[in-house]
Amino acid sequence: MRHVVVLGGSIAGLTAARVLSQASVRVTIVEPDGHSGGLRNGVPQRQQLHALLDMGRTQLDRMFPRLTRDLVADGASLASGEEIEMYTAGARKFGVPGNELVGVTRELLEGHVRRRVSAEKHVTTVRGKACGLEFTGPRVSGIRYREPDSGVVRELQADAVVDAMGRSSRLSAWLEEHGWQAPPLERMRIDLGYATAQIRRGEDRRGLKIVHAVPDATASIAELGDTGALAAVENT
Ligand SMILES: Cc1cc2nc3c(=O)[nH]c(=O)nc-3n(C[C@H](O)[C@H](O)[C@H](O)COP(=O)(O)OP(=O)(O)OC[C@H]3O[C@@H](n4cnc5c(N)ncnc54)[C@H](O)[C@@H]3O)c2cc1C
Incomplete structure (x- = not known):
């Protein structure tokens, strides 16, 4: 693996990026929320006790x-x-x-983890909301994401994709659209x-x-x- 795209830049996405970058893999995190201070909308439990x-x-x-x-x-x-x-x-x-x-607080914890991950030389973050997968034959070869401000849809090629989108992940639906059976959901x-x-x-x-x-x-x-x-x- 040379390039891995991690969808979601919260705790799971940031820690996944850390593990991958330590194996010298180039990592791109795709996350819709900006984080120049303040609370992020992507984590609705952010104001609850942590x-x-x-x-x-x-x-x-x-x-x-x-x-x-x-x-x-x-x-x-x-x-x-x-x-x-x-x-x-x-x-x-x-x-x-x-x-x-x-x-x-959630902000302090996540802020520290994000700063550490952002300092990794193999990790880049782009602002965007993932909206689908790209396939080459039977394998996932990239993702599509929408830029929050312009609405422009862009593609990123990837050797592997990590789903760290939490509860709002649509990964199962995307796989189903491409012919795989969705896992049962209860x-x-x-x-x-x-x-x-x-x-x-x-x-x-x-x-x-x-x-x-x-x-x-x-x-x-x-x-x-x-x-x-x-x-x-x-x-x-
Ligand atoms: C009320 C409450 C209290 C909690 N208290 C604690 C606690 O005290 N201690 C503790 O350890 N845990 C606590 N948790 C659990 C903790 O918050 C979660 O386990 C943790 O946030 C899960 O991290 P995650 O990265 O998987 O998902 P999330 O934190 O939910 O992040 C998902 C990320 O994916 C992004 N995303 C969503 N859709 C897309 C998309 N289409 N494209 C790209 N990115 C996308 C979101 O913006 C977000 O950044 C609590 C949870 C709740 C609900």
């Missing part, structure tokens, strides 16, 4: 050395031991020794909504950084309403 659990944090540090250190230097909150409280059905769980969680309604607010911690709660409370595994949908979480993030 935190990194220990394994996510560890894996991101493995891909992007010292990422946790840099996030904390920018105000993210690293929590361990008594700074974390986890509850199931109202009962406090034992802490996991050595567990370190990061309370961080949707499950869960009748659950969520809301996030930023609040300022009182001085007496400075030692508490992450709280997570869920009902037990047998809870009904109605009882899932009792789920909640708090995470100290930058400037709170």
